[in-house]
Amino acid sequence: MSMIEIRRKPVGRSIREGALEFSIGQEELERISTSFDRYAITFGLYKNQSFQDRVFPFGVIPRVIGRWEFDTIEKGLEQRVAALNCFLADIYGKRQILKDKVIPEDFVYASAGFMPECDGVVPPKGIFSHISGIDLVQAKEGAWYVLEDNLRVPSGASYPLIARKLVRGLSPELFGPLPVADSRDYPRMLLDVMENVNQGGLNILLSPGRYNSAFFEHAYLAEQMNIRLAFGSDLTVEDDFVYYRDVSGKLLRVGAIYRRLSDEFLDPLEFDAESLIGVPGLFRAYKKGNVAIINAPGNGVADDKGIYYFVPDMIRYYLGQTAILKNAPTYLPLVEKDKKYVIEHLRSLVVKDVSEAGGYGVVFGDRLSKAKLDELKSAILREPRRFIAQEVVDFRDLPVFRGRRVVRRKADFRAYVLYGQEIKVWKSGLTRYAMDHGSMVVNSSQGGGFKDTWVLYR
């Protein structure tokens, strides 16, 4: 067992996580906290109808994933993302999977993420999900489950990236003897993804603006990739080509856009006409193949919580393989036998509204009053397509400092899978933890904190 010791006054006794043991000094904790504030490593929250740009709570003890464990996760993620990309190409192409009745048509066409505008559109090099954020949890007995696929605008990679940089600076001696995979290559991987599909011109990171929760991330990734961060008003479309307009009025061709805004806001001419943060004409330029959009519009159909149920079937259908990573046991009320089970066992299940994200629309049956439970039952019976239900996976608690005390909190793990010339999994990831004891809601938008993820290479 390797022992990580950061000297001076240790906080409590040593703390074990994975194959490593940590002993951390109060002074170091304070220095890390100061650094987070110094660099304004923030994740904004909307609370009481106002925007609060709060420093993202950082749990200094990382999640540690052993080499063999991560090898399996990596293979499973590559497989999953390959299948999801096949699915997107198929859904906006021949729709063979629907014709073969592997997935019911209704599930696709009724999905809020399905965009008829994308029908027949093939993105550059046929890649739909360039950056996939796959949320996993580890159950107490050690098995990993996929909880959710995020194929639209998954955020969060910048936080473990900069946290690692700060911890490396604070305790450089740790990283000599410890076999922790280097995570500094994320910006390079991301840039390779952009270059791979760039249609000629600048790479741009398109941000909705400074009041987006993850604006820190937008700026940091743009800085690290040395590409321009732009807002919608910085871009213009002429003759179906996208340009960045500089201060002198000169137009510079844009070849790839890493967009950090949702599909509906991308282009007011095609989608939400009220959008002030999009770029008029962008979708047409994309359809003509003049610019790559990362991730491709329309991906929401594949990360729909209802479609998630079918991912193991997709893997079998497109790749002829058995899924390496398991889904959490899931029920679809739209399927008659599942509906019966869900209604009968609602108290022991977690129910998710498929149209919600960020931890919203998630209810645990055992925390509802009788009246609320009945209300939920009625809603499920009335709109079965709107919900999925899952067995509650009792996932692992991880150690977190609360002042000088070490407490344990539920945590998930968002892995980042990048699809450039090939599909690669970043050897780190965002571990999010719940702020309150017993809570399973780890989402950053719900006030959760984060940890770095250390992947061991031996």
Added chain:
Amino acid sequence: MGAISLNKADNLYWLGRYAERALVLSDYLYRAYDRGIGPGNEDEGQSAVSEFCQRLGIQTKFASRADFLRHFFLEQETPYSMAWSVKKAYENGFVLRDLLTNEVFAYLRMGMNTIESLRNPDFFEIKDVIDYLYAFWGSLDEWVPADGASIARWGRLSERMEILYRFAERERIKDLGDKLQRVFFILDLPVQLDWEILNGDAIAAVTYLNGLFPAAYGTGGRDDEQGPL
């Protein structure tokens, strides 16, 4: 990184103006306050406060010199206060984080955090804010490409010149004007400062200076006196 959009140029220019405003005003504030220190200097101190306000076109009356100091150092809602200027610099810097880099932006952040944490206008603690602002300017040259840094410097020089005009201290105008001319050279802008205007009436000179950005690019001017944020 090359080309900068009009939005970013605007933010850079105003970042420069607000960061410089905080620096220059802290100096003038201290001078005004200092004139009243010592026995028998109360009247002199009061007239220094009045003169300071008059130069900036501010009508507010202050019950005491301590109130005056608190107002101009720490009141976050008061234009021309140091806290307000630092906050505006921070807000402009926030949307430029990618361009400024994390290292440069950190000095704005620390400056803002420090001034927000102050309960009293303590000159020694204010000095920390000033140090952060100077560190910001120094690191800007170190980390930010020449075009971006030069636009911020354009704002910086314009702000300092405006305040010098307001306080009728023209000795340094020539030097600052020469520096501004070099900024135009770095930015490859065909602008020759009109010294006849700069050496003439102060209001005309300030109006002329403030009209240069971003008209010098040929993209039209702004009529938003306080900048974009």
